[in-house]
Amino acid sequence: MSEFHLTEDQQDCLQELINVAMGQASDQLARYLDTFVYLKVPSIESVDAKDLMNTLSQQKNTMAVVSQGFFGYEGIRGEALLVYQEEDSGRIADLLGYEPDELSQDEQLIDISSILTTTFLNVFARQIDNQMSYNAPKLLPSAKENLSEHLQQMPFSWDLALKVNINYQVTDYSFNCNMILLIPETAITNIKHVLDRILAEF
Amino acid sequence: MLDFNALISTTMTDTLTLNEQVLKQINSQIANQLNTGVLVLDADFNIVIWNRFLQVHTDKIAKNTLGQSIFSAFPELPERWLSRKFSSVFQLNTPSFCSWEQRHHLFELPHTRPITTDSEFMAQNCTFLPIETDCKSKYICILIEDVTDVCHYQTKLQKTLAELAQISRIDGLTQIYNRRHWQESLEQEYAKARRHDKKLSLIMLDLDYFKLLNDNYGHQCGDMVLIEVSALISSLLRVEDIFGRYGGEEFAIILPETALSGAIELAQRICNKIATKVLIYKDQAIKVTVSLGVAQLSVEESNYEELITLSDNALYQAKALGRNQVCSADCSKSLLID
Structure with missing residues (x-):
């Protein structure tokens, strides 16, 4: 096991923190969007760069990917990727409470992505006594070909990343999307410190 | 600058130490020398603070603008959509963004390269940040960055790439x-x-x-x-x-x-x-x-x-x-x- 892998205790602790954050985030989102938002139990795994690119480029019907960087104290940082499928994003303006002619499809995707990412990560950050800042979300150009290219050009070099996969569903608006949080090696070490501290206090 | 000092005098109490006053002055001078527009709104979207960048880029007079609704001070803003965006910042306590790539500008401001670029207004990246204060009142801070240069060169690059692709065929x-x-x-x-x-x-x-x-x-x-x-x-x-x-x-x-x-x-x-x-x-x-x-x-x-x-x-x-x-x-x- 490499120094970047989580121990079983650390993994359980992170899973628990994420579960709590998901609960609170889904509650906040439901109140803002005025509809139920389902967050599916996440998967947490370590992935190497090559595996990740393979899985992401194999996803069919990927219509768009929105990327948003996040960074907090104690070296907690990473990048959130929101992956949308063609059939799941027809009524985003409606869901956000906008008139469709007020904004473009791209802007709808960026707006909803930013709301989902920042709401979840803000709650998560509070769980670990941290506070997050965010980059402006970016729509990656034509998702399919460029996703792996984008991953290669990420602002940090990494071989291994902690991948947290959360699925958002809003059935009333047949909305569905996947949030992938990628935390690079150096930040994993930092997260492990935080988890150890929480485990010690527990 | 007038607006920042006004804010300081309303919030400042006699118990402030000299150190804190100096810090406030430094903060306010930095805000006024930033090459970024800073605008703070209260929960009713009225303008509470705006920095020098915005004062010199609009022809509005500070004392007429402070206290006014942002939508009457800047009638060009898309009110319905932007109000909903503001409400997400207040309600979810999360930042929100608006990039020139999707929306060239929100505020109709002139820019420093009117001759050498073809855009009439300053291209902007806007950030909307939630601000919480001790007295439980909530504010939104709007940051307006001038990205006219980026927009200009990016547009030129896209045009050149399209031309190259055409030429290669x-x-x-x-x-x-x-x-x-x-x-x-x-x-x-x-x-x-x-x-x-x-x-x-x-x-x-x-x-x-x-x-x-x-x-x-x-x-x-x-x-x-x-x-x-x-x-x-x-x-x-x-x-x-x-x-x-x-x-x-x-x-x-x-x-x-x-x-x-x-x-x-x-x-x-x-x-x-x-x-x-x-x-x-x-x-x-x-x-x-x-x-x-x-x-x-x-x-x-x-x-x-x-x-x-x-x-x-x-x-x-x-x-x-x-x-x-x-x-x-x-x-x-x-x-x-x-």
Whole structure:
């Protein structure tokens, strides 16, 4: 096991923190969007760069990917990727409470992505006594070909990343999307410190 | 600056130490010297603070603007949409963003390069940040960054890339598709025809006695003939036909969803049109002819190259039969058997 892998205790602790954050985030989102938002139990795994690119480029019907960087104290940082499928994003303006002619499809995707990412990560950050800042979300150009290219050009070099996969569903608006949080090696070490501290206090 | 000092005096109490006052002054001076617009709104969207950047970029007077609703101070803002965005910042306590890539600008502000760029207003990246204070009242801080330069160069880059992509597909002399792009198109059309079980035909054509023409009149005359013939053929084609320069004086036309009979008819029309056209070079009348080979994709070919071979064979047949004529793959096959 490499120094970047989580121990079983650390993994359980992170899973628990994420579960709590998901609960609170889904509650906040439901109140803002005025509809139920389902967050599916996440998967947490370590992935190497090559595996990740393979899985992401194999996803069919990927219509768009929105990327948003996040960074907090104690070296907690990473990048959130929101992956949308063609059939799941027809009524985003409606869901956000906008008139469709007020904004473009791209802007709808960026707006909803930013709301989902920042709401979840803000709650998560509070769980670990941290506070997050965010980059402006970016729509990656034509998702399919460029996703792996984008991953290669990420602002940090990494071989291994902690991948947290959360699925958002809003059935009333047949909305569905996947949030992938990628935390690079150096930040994993930092997260492990935080988890150890929480485990010690527990 | 006036606005920041005003805020300080309302929040400052006598118990503030000198240190804190100095810090406040530093903070306010930084805010006023930033090359970024800073605007703070209260929960009713009224302007509470705005920095010098905005004061100098708008013609509004500070004391008239403070306390006003942002939507009456800046009537150009899309009120419904932006109010909903503000409400997400207040309610979810999360930042929100607005990028020039989706929306060139929110605030109609002039910029510092009105002469050297073609945009009228400053391109902006806007950030909306939630601000919570001790007294439980909530504010939104709007940051407005001038990204006119980025926008200008990005737009130029996109334009150049599109031009480059176009140039890489075009033959410089005749302005029709070059061999590489034509062949890629044939590969795609072949795949499409196979997948959807559609017809596909091909015409290969070659100028007759082109070498002789070059020898007699010079290469500039040869170039003129290539340009004129390309233009003449282009005028006879449908939009979906793909016309390219295959090599020196050889051309090729992909005809999607076209049967052999239709392709022969078009080839015959091209043949007649060129044979009857009189070209003028340095006051001399020049007549040229072409030979054409036509083939239709059948069940037998297992790749697009075989279709090229079929029409190429037909073309050589047309040459062998005396030039200035059309030959189809069918007739070249039967002739070979005879």
